[in-house]
Amino acid sequence: MMLPKVELHLHLEGAAPPAFIRGLAAERHIDIGRVFDERGGYAFTDFWHFLKVYEAATSVLTTPGDYRRLTRAVLAESAASGVIYTEAFLSPDFCGGRDLSAWRDYLAAIREAAEEAERQEGIVMRGIVTPIRHFGPEKARETAICAVETAGDWLVGFGLAGDEKSGNPKDFSWAFDAAREAGLRLTCHAGEWGGPQSVRDAIRDLRVERIGHGVRAIEDLALVDEIAERGTVLEVCPGSNVALGLYPSFRAHPIHRLRERGVKVTVSTDDPPFFHTTMEREYALLAEAFDWDDGVFGVIARTSAEAAFCTEETRKKLLKILEKAHA
Known part of the structure; x- marks a missing residue:
């Protein structure tokens, strides 16, 4: 199964x-x-x-209709790999050039496709708005306004993606403060190319509850222990890290050591066709590398559901599905 x-x-x-x-x-x-x-x-x-x-x-991808088709294609691929819930990063930079009116149109098309996929394939999607870090803090403010004006039960989070070596997390404080005040949950790409300090800065300066990647924290065990103590969740993408040369193999990847040290780790694909992966492939390669069994993957899936930015009603449904599968 x-x-x-x-x-x-x-x-x-x-x-x-x-x-x-x-x-x-x-x-x-x-x-x-x-x-x-x-x-x-x-x-x-x-x-x-x-x-x-x-x-x-x-x-x-130049129209809301393109994004509608894209969303259906992406969710079909995810559902085929057993994904029952996904949080996707959405960028107003690409969806209407950060113009609020255009962004609303793109978002409506994405959500319409997601709701159709939920009805037909059973996969649930929620959105996280992400400014592009190397586009700069001022554009991030415009992106944050788009996020704030469309926040709700479907658009649930705010993050930061792009070139981690461009600027510092604190440069984006205004955007994150605005998103927080609007009730959006917060994450940030860090600890991939910027090293352990970028993780520490994201937690301290942006007050995020999740970190995208975060794996370079392993180079600073005091930071690892702090992450574990805080309960900060890492959105780990092993296949992405290996494909981009951050680590030479799954066996060399630090996800297992992070988990053993008490860090809440989750598993994701990042940009799956770029890295020739799927969620099913991630699970298979992790099982091979670390001898993880269904029990370990059950814990990881439950950790992911508990860390999701969705409503409690949606979370309960996810946990019920996971409990039944791992009974």
């Missing part, structure tokens, strides 16, 4: 199947062949080149 999974770290555009992006580019007569390799997958050399390829692929 395929285990039910809860995913907390998924970039909507980054989850676009390459064939979907190629097809959309062909419809628009846009040449983005440079973003694909000879086998039709996404082609990049390192993380910073990945960011450029990501933005080039996203450039063909």
Whole structure:
């Protein structure tokens, strides 16, 4: 039986199947062949080149209708891998250029597709708005306004993505304070390329309850213990970290050591087609690397559900599904 999974770290555009992006580019007569390799997958050399390829692929998504189709395609892939709940990062930067009126239209299309997927495939999606860090703090303020004006039971969180080496978390304090005041739950990409200090800064300066990645914390065991004591949840994406060269293999990845030290870890795919992964593949490779059994994955799925930014009603439904599967 395929285990039910809860995913907390998924970039909507980054989850676009390459064939979907190629097809959309062909419809628009846009040449983005440079973003694909000879086998039709996404082609990049390192993380910073990945960011450029990501933005080039996203450039063909130009209407709310495109995002509706994208959301259906992404959720179909996730559901096929056993995902019952996913939180997707959404960027007004890509959805209407941070114009609030346009953002509302894009968000409505994404939500409509998500609700259709929930009815037809049983997968639940919620949205987390993310400014793009390397676009700068001022644009992040505009993104935060979009988030604040559309916050609710469906748009539930606020985060920060992009080049971790661009600026400092405190540069984005205004945006995070605004999101917090609007009732949005907070996360932040850190501890991937910026090292342990970036995790400490995100927790201290932005007061987030989750960290996207966070794995470089393992280089500072005092920080690891602080994370465990605080109950800060790490949105770990092992396949992404290995594909981008942060670690040479799953066996070398620190997720197991973090978990053994009491940190609440979850498992996600980040940008799955870029990194040739799925949630099912993540589970299989983690089981192989660390001899994790269904019991361990049950704990991780429950941790994910408990850390999700959804309503308590939705959380109870997720936990009931997980309890039944792991009974």
